[in-house]
Amino acid sequence: MKIHEYQAKEVLARYGINVPSSRLASSAEEAGQATQDLGGKAVLKAQVHAGGRGQGGGIKVVNSPEEARPAAAAMLGSYLVTHQTGPEGAPVSHVLVEELADIDRELYLAITIDRDFHGPIMLASSAGGMDIEEVAATRPRDIYMEPLSPILGLMPFQTRRLTAKLGLTGPSAQSATRIMNALYKVFTELDCSLVEINPLIVTVRGELVALDAKLNLDDDSLFRHTDLQELRDPAQEDELEYRAASLDIAYVKLDGDVGCLVNGAGLAMATLDVTTAAGAMPANFLDVGGGATIEKVASAVSIILSDRKVTRVLVNIFGGILRCDVAASGVVKAYREHGINLPLVVRLLGTNAEEGRTIFAESGLTVTFADNLNDIAAALGQTS
């Protein structure tokens, strides 16, 4: 789960990390007042769950409250498009009005899970304020990594090593050490999947301040962080993906026209591959899960059909815990409720496959049956 920059900064501030003075504004008037409060000059930052806001016009320096009002008005209510949002953009309902900083240097600091090391890893770089993936691709030696032992945590020798590599000395090194330790606490106490400060600036006075922050939470741990669940902003998530997530269905919207209903993430990914290899374009990834009921399958199909680009639906179910007759009944129920008859390509295997096929055959829907993945590819060619 992602949260907004202003929320992430509130969290960091709670753990003792310096963040710029700021006000959250949801109207042009509030933005003007906030700019006034901050001394007449400020930077306005559109609050969306995506990076690359600068290029998209989501960050603007204003030199007076009069400048702030129209600038905020232009952002609020708009859809900000960045390289991370997709062409439809993300809605801006708040801007963060923040004091201007006197930047001497821009650093990068983050913690995430490293699969190869089997645990958290701290990443630091002197190349802050840039797209870190770009830095990783073009100059990987400029990113310093410290794997963090789940038993020992972040050790003093590691912070010494990192601050030295970042070229920090004296009070700046001490501040950086405090921030690194605080960041590790945030990561482990809140079950983050990523916590990132980019840039972590060194001001001309030698103070370290988190100028931008990103905090992603491990969805699987939210059951023990009920307070953090409230930070969710459904408006920032794709409507259909959000609806699916609330039903515990794994759904990712894609750009094609073939709606896909599959059980199991691996088989769902394989189904996308087979569809693409057949020259068709999947409209979505969907894993309906193991223990789905007729209702849940129907909801899943309903989500697939809510995507207006969908012109046909591919059902690929390997019956195990999820019985094929249950899947078939769910699909037919959703089709009846939507009153549509988009062509179906159906492949059922495993538990109660025959019963499932009978339900489809007797439904009056336009169904092409497939026995295996090759048949699916052939059938997709015919229905296009």
Add this chain to the structure above:
Amino acid sequence: MGILVDENSRILVQGITGREGSFHASACKAYGTNVVAGVTPGKGGQYFEDTVPIFNTVEEAVRETQANVALGFVPPPFAADAIAEAADAEIPLIICITEGVPVLDTVRISLYVENKSVRLIGPNCPGLITPGANCKIGIMPGSIHKAGRVGVVSRSGTLTYEAVGQLTNLGLGQSSCVGIGGDQVIGTNFVDILKMFNDDPETDLVVFIGEIGGTMEQQAAEYIKESFDKPLCALIVGSAAPSGKRMGHAGAIITGESARAESKVAALRDAGTVIIPTPADIGSTAKTVFDALH
């Protein structure tokens, strides 16, 4: 016969009275698996299906039944505790089926398990099956399997069944099939399983199914290149997935070039494996390679 389990495997099911635990304990028994005990705190003294004794603690269950494999269906908030309890009782093989375990729990528990010299498979995995020993320890449909000489290892559940279904349809039986799990951090990786297949006299060929995300497939490719002596057919799924999206498996997030399908395929091809072109070709590719061996 096969890897990890055999006729002497004695299975303990953690969470045997829950909805999933009871359903699958029953299916494992029906397949012929030797389910000797169940554990559900507070339900000790009862019996599962009138025959399998239920205990309050793993320690007690091991003492009374000499269970040597733990199969876990404990809900995510308590999964780490269940794994630790099984490791504390020194059960040498622990299989955690549970999906949705917080990643930091897995990070800590996999380290704990390592220090106990017991093996953890999973979490978020379908388990493993050795058809020749009638031993199914997991949630896979037993009926699609057939005893034989092909080893299967995969990060996925239903896709493993798809692979097995294709193999069985073409008359290729399996020595053992292992699903290692789809999470970012897991207990047993591809290389661990490949080493076992390499040493297993009853495995002639391995079908390997990887996916986008991480670099575990590249590590496997390195091992295969250096030390794996048997033919191997490899499939990588997720080439059609968009970058930066989480595709159901927490593991399948694409980050960086090496996590992409193409770089995994390239590494495996370079290691001398036979690449399976699409998920529809698992059975036919394996059959061609298998027939050339015999």
